[in-house]
Amino acid sequence: xxxxxxxxxxxxxxxxxxxxxxxxxxxxxxxxxxxxxxxxxxxxxxxxxxxxxxxxxxxxxxxxxxxxxxxxxxxxxxxxxxxxxxxxxxxxxxxxxxxxxxxxxxxxxxxxxxxxxxxxxxxxxxxxxxxxxxxxxxxxxxxxxxxxxxxxxxxxxxxxxxxxxxxxxx
Numbered sequence: 001x002x003x004x005x006x007x008x009x010x011x012x013x014x015x016x017x018x019x020x021x022x023x024x025x026x027x028x029x030x031x032x033x034x035x036x037x038x039x040x041x042x043x044x045x046x047x048x049x050x051x052x053x054x055x056x057x058x059x060x061x062x063x064x065x066x067x068x069x070x071x072x073x074x075x076x077x078x079x080x081x082x083x084x085x086x087x088x089x090x091x092x093x094x095x096x097x098x099x100x101x102x103x104x105x106x107x108x109x110x111x112x113x114x115x116x117x118x119x120x121x122x123x124x125x126x127x128x129x130x131x132x133x134x135x136x137x138x139x140x141x142x143x144x145x146x147x148x149x150x151x152x153x154x155x156x157x158x159x160x161x162x163x164x165x166x167x168x169x170x
Contacts, residue, residue, distance in 0.1 A: 037075060038164050043068035043135045052140060054090075061148065062090075062101070064141035069107065070132035071124060071162065078165045080119040084112050085159035088140070098150035102143035105158055108136035112160065 042048055052065035071080065084105060092098035105112045110119065124133040140158055 037073060038080070038162060039072045040069055040160070040162055041072065041132075043070050045070075048138070054140070054142075056148065059147050061145045062142040064139050066137050066139045068135050069138045070135060071119075072132045073121070073125070073129065073164065075164065076121045076125050076129060078167070079121050080124070081116040081163045081165060082107060082110070082112060082119055083116040083161050084114050085161055086157075087114060088156055088158045090154035090156040092150055092152040093155050094152035095150055098152060101148060101154060101156075103156060103158065104141055104143045105160070106137075106139045107160070108134075116163075118165070 040048065048069060049067060052067065054065045055063045057063060073080070088103040088105060090101040090103065092100075107119075110117055124136075126134065138160075
C-alpha cells in the first residue's frame with residue numbers, strides 16, 4: 001500500500017509540474033510608414049480606409065464613396081501638391097471582358113487627376129499644425145452617372161499622391 005501511495009504522489013507531482021511547463025508565445029510584428037513631413041488621415045485621426053464600398057442603385061449607377069479626411073504637416077510655409085497616380089476605374093472581376101467603369105476623385109472642392117494641383121497651406125490650415133487641416137471630404141464616384149449593364153464584382157485602385165512643395169509659399 002505504501003508503494004502504491006508513493007507512486008501516486010510521484011505521478012501527481014509530475015503531472016502538476018508538466019502542466020505549469022506549458023506556455024504559449026505570440027509574436028506580433030509592428031510596422032509603421034513614417035513621413036515626418038506629411039500625412040493624410042481620416043478626420044478622426046485614424047488611417048484612411050484601405051477599402052471603400054460603392055453602392056449600386058439600379059437605373060441610376062454607383063453612389064459616391066466618401067470619407068472625411070485631414071492633412072497633417074510639419075511645415076505650413078510650404079504648399080502641397082496632390083494628384084492621382086493613374087486614372088481610376090472599376091474592373092469587373094467576374095466578367096473580365098465587361099466595360100470598365102471610369103471613376104472621378106475629389107478632395108474637398110478640388111477635382112483630382114494625374115496632373116498635380118496645388119493646395120494652398122494658408123487656406124488648408126487655419127489653426128495649429130497639430131490640429132491638421134480643415135476637414136476635406138475625399139470622394140470617389142462614377143464619372144458618368146449611368147446604369148451599369150454587366151453584373152459582377154467590380155474592383156479598382158485609387159492612388160492619391162500628396163507631396164510638399166520644395167519652396168516656401170509666397
